[in-house]
Amino acid sequence: MGKLISQDDVITKTVKGLIVLPENHSLVNSLTKDVSHMMREAKTACMHCSLCSEVCPRGLLGHRIEPHKLIRIASYGKVCDSKVTPVNAFLCCGCRLCEYACVQNLQPWKINGILKGEMAKAGIRNSLNNKPEKSAAFREYKKFPVNKLIARLGLSSYDKPAPMVPLEKKFSNVFIPLKQHTGVPAEPVVKVGDLVSKGDLIGKISEGKLGSNIHASMSGTVTSVGTDSISIQV
Structure with missing residues (x-):
């Protein structure tokens, strides 16, 4: 469920791990595949076999989502089922x-x-908020094997022991975004020229707002304070 990042992106609170892949890796190709190309493939190659729905984790939990019906939109311009609408895509x-x-x-x-993006632009909200009444039949037998998934992802060669090693590299400056989380950006509590120590609070969430406080990742001098980021230099 990860996303592609470049060498210019920064590490934030939401980063759980990184995998360095060749530019022509199948995962990279999947994520960067042009939408129009993807729609043409769906229109010409989908057999409507429903295998995608058989393994869908959300569907197996009992949510009203059937990917094989929503992909029919590419082929027929509709889902061909009066009980299913594009709103079901919100459950994905x-x-x-x-x-x-x-x-x-x-x-x-x-x-x-x-x-989901087009409906959000049109002001359409998810109306399918009811808790599933029961999970799908034979759910325990339809779970996708992890080893098979790793192989399909083309990551078998990466499935090796990866012991933690000390990071010796030292940095002379850091760029710290004030929004690294769900909710609103943190409000700066420092100003240019302030001396801060590693771990000091530099951005605080306003009372009653959803978000996360931001702390200095190194000791140094605050060199810039903006509405979206703070920079610190040794």
């Missing part, structure tokens, strides 16, 4: 398992993402 968590279960490597998750 974007795990992308549907793509790796598909024998044609199609991307129902990407179509769901497009639908």
